[in-house]
Every structure is written in C-alpha cells, then in structure tokens.
Amino acid sequence: MDLISHKKELIDITGLFIESIKFRQPDFVDLIYQKFGPEIKEEGVSFINMAIESENVETLSIVIDKFKITQEAIDLLKSKKEKKEDLIEFVAKNKEFFEYNNVLIIQECIEESRFKVLSRIIKLGYILEDASEEEKLLIYEGANLENIKTLSENGVDLYKTSPNPLYLSVSKSSFEVMQYLVDNGSLISEKSVDKAKSISENGSIEMNDFLYKNRDAFKYTLAETFRHSVINKNYRVLQELFEDKFLLAKLDDDDVECGLSSGSFEMVKFMVDNGVDVRIKNSSSLIYAAKTENLETFKYLIS
Incomplete structure (x- = not known):
C-alpha cells in the first residue's frame, strides 16, 4: 500500500467534504472534489441542501453542477x-x-x-x-x-410604462414617490389625475397640498383648489388664493356656498376677513349657514 492510499484510508473523505460545505470553505470543497470526487458518497445527505443552509454562493455554485437537485432542496431554498x-x-x-x-x-x-x-x-x-x-x-x-x-x-x-407607477403611488398617497416621478417627467394619466382629486376631495390635506403645488400638471382648477381647501381646512392654500385679487374675483356662488356649508365658523370668518363676498345672488347665505346648525356662524353673518 502506497503512502497516498494509506492517507486516504485514514481520512473520511465524505465527512471532510461535508464539513467544508458547512463551514463555508469553497476552496476546500473544490479541491476535495477534484482529488477524491468518485469517493465522495451522497448517502442520506444532500450536499446541495447543506450549501443552501450555509448560504455560501461559491460553495453552492460548485455542488450545483456535480450533484442532483432534489425537490427538498428546491423547497428549502424557497422557504428561506x-x-x-x-x-x-x-x-x-x-x-x-x-x-x-x-x-x-x-x-x-x-x-x-x-x-x-x-x-x-x-x-x-x-x-x-x-x-x-x-x-x-x-x-x-x-x-x-x-x-x-x-x-x-x-x-x-418608470415614466411611460403601464401599469403606471405614478397612479400606484397616488393610490397609496406616497407623496415623495409621486413628486419624484412628476419632477422626472412621468406620464400623468387622466386616471392618476382623477384618483388624486378624489383623495383630496374626500379629506386629505396632504393630497390637497400636492395638487396645488403641481396644479398645472394635474389641471387642478381654481374651483377644485378652493373647494378641496375648504373641505380640508387648508388655510395656507386659501390664504394664497385670497391674496390674489384676480383669483378672488373669479370665485362664483357655488364656491361661496361650499365655504358657507362647511359648518365651520372659523372658515366663514376667514373667508369674510379675506374679502370673499358671501352675498349669494340666487339664494341667501343665511340659509346655507342655517343648514349647518352653527349658531355662531349665523349670528356672525347677520351682525
């Protein structure tokens, strides 16, 4: 018996191969396989499973070409x-x-x-x-x-593709993503515009702010801006509108009715203090104030 054969008898080749996989030693795994490949016995064990468990890609890339992949190995990988x-x-x-x-x-x-x-x-x-x-x-x-x-x-x-990432970010009210996409030329579909306006109208001051900031891109009209700002009690946006006398003059009876019907004395007073004419041509502002059952507003308007 030569010296090499004697050494091989003293070494558990398969055990050494297993330990090299477990301890993430791809160089050892490769060397052992090159020297003793035929003597490595995969009995009751799966070398690929072990490599997956070790999460060592170099080791896994070695054994994946040399041993059979079982359904158990596939399931193990998917479960991690x-x-x-x-x-x-x-x-x-x-x-x-x-x-x-x-x-x-x-x-x-x-x-x-x-x-x-x-x-x-x-x-x-x-x-x-x-x-x-x-x-x-x-x-x-x-x-x-x-x-x-x-x-x-x-x-x-991300800008001209379908499904439209902007619409999905609007649906989630992900304002940072929305602004990034708009700033970088995203396609703004009618569906995205309608969704954003619906969220604002149903009570989202953040969406109201976003639409006002991007009013040209989203075709956010003066009437929509005013009404949504009233709904959301967004005094900052309203203040900007009221400071522009040209825009103030463009408010119509429907817009004024929206403010009077808000049920908020602070909103009505804010409108009057900023020059909004609460006299409505075809009906009485007092009727709208009365509908809100807010006595403070009613008293304020008749004083």
Whole structure:
C-alpha cells in the first residue's frame, strides 16, 4: 500500500467534504472534489441542501453542477425568506435549476427590500419592459422612494410604462414617490389625475397640498383648489388664493356656498376677513349657514 492510499484510508473523505460545505470553505470543497470526487458518497445527505443552509454562493455554485437537485432542496431554498443578496442574485442567474420564475424572484427582492439586487438582475438581462403586468405591479406597488430611484438610475423606464407607477403611488398617497416621478417627467394619466382629486376631495390635506403645488400638471382648477381647501381646512392654500385679487374675483356662488356649508365658523370668518363676498345672488347665505346648525356662524353673518 502506497503512502497516498494509506492517507486516504485514514481520512473520511465524505465527512471532510461535508464539513467544508458547512463551514463555508469553497476552496476546500473544490479541491476535495477534484482529488477524491468518485469517493465522495451522497448517502442520506444532500450536499446541495447543506450549501443552501450555509448560504455560501461559491460553495453552492460548485455542488450545483456535480450533484442532483432534489425537490427538498428546491423547497428549502424557497422557504428561506431572508436570503442574502448574493444568494438571491445567484438564484436569478440559475432559476431554471430551482424551478423559479421571475415573479418569485421579484417577490423576494421586494419582500426583503432588495431593490439594488433587482436592479443588478435587470442588468443581467431581465428586461422590465418585457415583464408581465403582474411582475410590474409587484415591483411598483412594493417600491418606496429609494427603490424607485434605484430602478430609475439603472435604466428602468418608470415614466411611460403601464401599469403606471405614478397612479400606484397616488393610490397609496406616497407623496415623495409621486413628486419624484412628476419632477422626472412621468406620464400623468387622466386616471392618476382623477384618483388624486378624489383623495383630496374626500379629506386629505396632504393630497390637497400636492395638487396645488403641481396644479398645472394635474389641471387642478381654481374651483377644485378652493373647494378641496375648504373641505380640508387648508388655510395656507386659501390664504394664497385670497391674496390674489384676480383669483378672488373669479370665485362664483357655488364656491361661496361650499365655504358657507362647511359648518365651520372659523372658515366663514376667514373667508369674510379675506374679502370673499358671501352675498349669494340666487339664494341667501343665511340659509346655507342655517343648514349647518352653527349658531355662531349665523349670528356672525347677520351682525
């Protein structure tokens, strides 16, 4: 018996291979396989499972080509909810081995807020423009401002695509994302405009402010601005409107009625103090004040 054969008899080759995988030693894993490959026995163990558990991509890339991938290994990989970034990227590159599709990869990137990984995956050849509606929805609905910037900086067209990221951010009232998209030339669809105005009208001072700031882009009319500001008691915007005498003169009876019907004495007094003529041509301002059952407002108007 020669010296090499004697040494091999003293060493548990399979055990050494297993320990190298567990302790994340890819160089050792590769060397042992090259020297003793045929003698390494995968009996009752799965080397791929071990590599997945170790979350070492270099080790996994070695064993994935040399041993059979089992359903157990696939299920194990999918069950690991907090994968390291390089492991997610590795799966994306080798998705056919792990029965993964783009939706699963995108979901994991979003769930773990791994948008930088997603951007790198896109650079590897995953073309967002060719993605399905479902895949795009997953990306845009899960994105915050930092994520949107990351995607944009990596060449993803967020502005003329469908589904429209702006509409989704409006639906979530994600104002930072909305402003970023508008400032960078996003397509502002009629659907996005209608959604934003509906949110403002139903009581959102933040949306009221956003629309007023971007009034030209969203075609936010004077009447809409005034009425929404009354609804939201947005005195800052109202003050700006009242300071422009030209705009003040354009308020019609319907606008005045909206203010008188607000039920707020402070709002009515604010309007009068800023020069709004509360005399209504076709009906009485007192009737609208009376409808609110606010005696203080009623007394103020008849005094």
